[in-house]
Amino acid sequence: MDVRVRYAPSPTGLQHIGGVRTALFNYFFAKASGGKFILRVEDTDRERYSDESLEDLYSTLEWLGIKWDEGPVVGGPYGPYIQSERFDIYKKYAEQLVAEGKAYYCYCSPERLERVRKEQAESKSEYQGYDRHCANLTEAERAEYEAQGIKPVIRFRVPTEGKTTFHDILMGDITRRNRDISPDPILLKSDGFPTYHLANVVDDHLMHITHIMRAQEWIPSGPLHVLLYQAFGWDVPQYCHLPMVMGKDGQKLSKRHGSTAVRDFREKGYLPEAIMNYVTLVGWSLDGSTEFFSKEDLEKCFTLQGIHKAPAVFDYKKLDWFNGQYIRACDNDRLSSLITPYLQKAGYVHDPLTEDEKKLVSLIVPPVKERMKVLSDVVPLTAFLFEDKPVEDKSVYIAKGSDEESTHKALKAGSEILLSGLKGGEEEASIEEKLSALAGELGIKVNGVFQPIRVAITNSTVSLPLFDSIRLLGLDEAEKRLMRGLSLFEEN
Numbered sequence: 102m103d104v105r106v107r108y109a110p111s112p113t114g115l116q117h118i119g120g121v122r123t124a125l126f127n128y129f130f131a132k133a134s135g136g137k138f139i140l141r142v143e144d145t146d147r148e149r150y151s152d153e154s155l156e157d158l159y160s161t162l163e164w165l166g167i168k169w170d171e172g173p174v175v176g177g178p179y180g181p182y183i184q185s186e187r188f189d190i191y192k193k194y195a196e197q198l199v200a201e202g203k204a205y206y207c208y209c210s211p212e213r214l215e216r217v218r219k220e221q222a223e224s225k226s227e228y229q230g231y232d233r234h235c236a237n238l239t240e241a242e243r244a245e246y247e248a249q250g251i252k253p254v255i256r257f258r259v260p261t262e263g264k265t266t267f268h269d270i271l272m273g274d275i276t277r278r279n280r281d282i283s284p285d286p287i288l289l290k291s292d293g294f295p296t297y298h299l300a301n302v303v304d305d306h307l308m309h310i311t312h313i314m315r316a317q318e319w320i321p322s323g324p325l326h327v328l329l330y331q332a333f334g335w336d337v338p339q340y341c342h343l344p345m346v347m348g349k350d351g352q353k354l355s356k357r358h359g360s361t362a363v364r365d366f367r368e369k370g371y372l373p374e375a376i377m378n379y380v381t382l383v384g385w386s387l388d389g390s391t392e393f394f395s396k397e398d399l400e401k402c403f404t405l406q407g408i409h410k411a412p413a414v415f416d417y418k419k420l421d422w423f424n425g426q427y428i429r430a431c432d433n434d435r436l437s438s439l440i441t442p443y444l445q446k447a448g449y450v451h452d453p454l455t456e457d458e459k460k461l462v463s464l465i466v467p468p469v470k471e472r473m474k475v476l477s478d479v480v481p482l483t484a485f486l487f488e489d490k491p492v493e494d495k496s497v498y499i500a501k502g503s504d505e506e507s508t509h510k511a512l513k514a515g516s517e518i519l520l521s522g523l524k525g526g527e528e529e530a531s532i533e534e535k536l537s538a539l540a541g542e543l544g545i546k547v548n549g550v551f552q553p554i555r556v557a558i559t560n561s562t563v564s565l566p567l568f569d570s571i572r573l574l575g576l577d578e579a580e581k582r583l584m585r586g587l588s589l590f591e592e593n
C-alpha cells in the first residue's frame with residue numbers, strides 16, 4: 102500500500118507547537134515509507150478564518166523546509182486542496198446520503214433548537230441534543246417548509262442501536278454506543294457550507310488518505326466519522342491519534358507555559374533545524390537515546406512504532422539546549438546572515454550592511470557563537486559595541502565576596518596589568534595569570550578582579566569573553582572605558 106497522509110489545519114490561528122508536531126510526524130512518516138504528504142486547508146469555519154493564519158501556515162512550513170507533495174500552490178491529482186473551493190463536492194455527497202435515506206433535511210429554526218435545548222436542560226432529560234424532529238418528515242411536510250422558503254440543513258441519521266468501533270494504531274480499539282453519539286449532526290449547513298465532519302471524511306476518502314494522524318482531541322469524532330465512511334460504503338483509513346503535548350506541570354501546553362506559536366520562536370532566534378529536531382522528539386523516539394536528527398535522518402528513520410502512548414512534555418529548557426547546540430554547529434557565514442537582522446532591528450547596523458559593518462559582523466560571530474542560546478541574544482551580548490551606556494551603579498562592579506575597596510584596587514591595578522600587557526604584546530594567558538595573581542594578593546576571588554574590568558568595558562555583567570570584547574572594541578576605547586570606570590570609584 103502506498104502511504105498517503107495529510108496535515109489538515111484550519112487557518113484560524115498561528116501555527117503552534119502541537120500543530121507543527123502533527124505536520125512533522127505526518128511528513129516524516131510519508132517520507133520514510135516512500136509515500137506522499139498532502140497539505141489540505143480546512144477553512145470551512147469562515148468566522149474564525151484569517152488570511153494571516155493561512156500565510157503563517159505556508160511560511161512556517163517553508164521555514165522548516167517541509168514541502169508538500171500535493172496541496173495548495175503545488176496542486177495535485179485530487180485538488181483543489183482548499184476546502185472552501187470544494188463546496189460542490191460536499192453538497193453532492195450530502196445529497197447522495199439524503200437520497201439513500203442516510204441523511205435528511207431539517208428545517209428547524211434556531212429558535213426551535215434553542216427551545217428544545219432549554220427544555221432538555223430544565224427537565225434534566227437523559228436525552229441531550231437534537232430531538233430528530235425532522236428525521237421522518239413526509240413529502241407534504243417538506244413541501245410545506247419549502248413553500249415557506251425555509252432553507253434546510255442536512256443532518257446525518259446516526260443509528261440509535263448498536264455500537265461503533267474504530268481501531269487506533271496507538272490506542273487500540275475504541276468503541277462507542279451509537280446512542281451516545283451526539284444525535285444527528287449537521288453535515289451541510291443551510292448556506293451550503295459543510296461541517297468539519299462531512300468535509301473531513303469526504304476529502305480523506307477522495308484524496309486516498311491511508312493514515313489519519315492527528316491530535317488526540319479528535320478521538321471523540323472517530324466513531325461518527327466511521328459511521329460516515331460506512332454510510333458512503335468507503336474503507337476507513339487507519340487512525341493514529343497523537344498524544345497531547347503538555348507543559349511541565351502536566352497541563353495541556355498553552356500560552357501560560359510560554360510561547361507556543363512557532364512564529365514567536367522564529368522571531369526570538371530559534372533555528373528551524375532545532376525546532377524540527379526537538380519537536381519531533383516530543384512524543385517520539387527512535388531508540389530511546391539518540392537525540393540529534395537532521396531532517397534527512399528523520400526522512401529515513403521515522404516510524405509509527407516510535408510514537409509514545411503517554412502524553413508528551415514540551416520542555417522549553419531542552420529546546421534552548423538544542424538551539425544552542427545547533428548554533429554552535431552553524432557555519433560562520435550562515436550565522437552572520439542569521440544575526441544581521443537582529444542587529445539591524447536594534448538599530449546597531451544599517452540595512453543593507455556597509456562594508457565595514459560586514460567585517461564587524463563577521464568578527465562578532467566567533468565569540469557570540471559560543472554564548473548564544475537564541476539568535477536574539479546577539480543584541481545584549483554586543484550592545485557595548487554599538488551604544489555606550491556606562492554603568493553608574495558601583496554595586497554592579499562589585500563581585501560576590503568582594504567589597505568597594507577591593508573592587509577599587511582591583512580595577513586600578515587590573516587596568517594597568519591589562520593595558521600595559523596588551524600594549525606590550527604580551528600573551529593573553531600570561532595577562533590572565535597576572536590578573537588572577539592580583540586577586541590572590543587582594544584576598545578576593547578571581548571574579549573580583551574580572552567583573553569590574555568587564556563591567557567597565559562592556560557596560561554589563563554578561564557579555565563576551567574579555568579579550569574578544571577588547572579586540573572588537575579597540576584598545577583605545579577599552580582604555581577610555583576602564584579609566585571612566587575607575588573614576589567612578591575615585592570620586593571623593
Ligand code: GLU
Pocket residue numbers: 109110111143301314315316319
Ligand atoms: N482541521 C482540523 C484541525 O484543525 C483537522 C483535524 C484532522 O486532522 O482531522 O485540527
Ligand code: ZN
Pocket residue numbers: 206207208209233234235236
Ligand atoms: Zn429539524
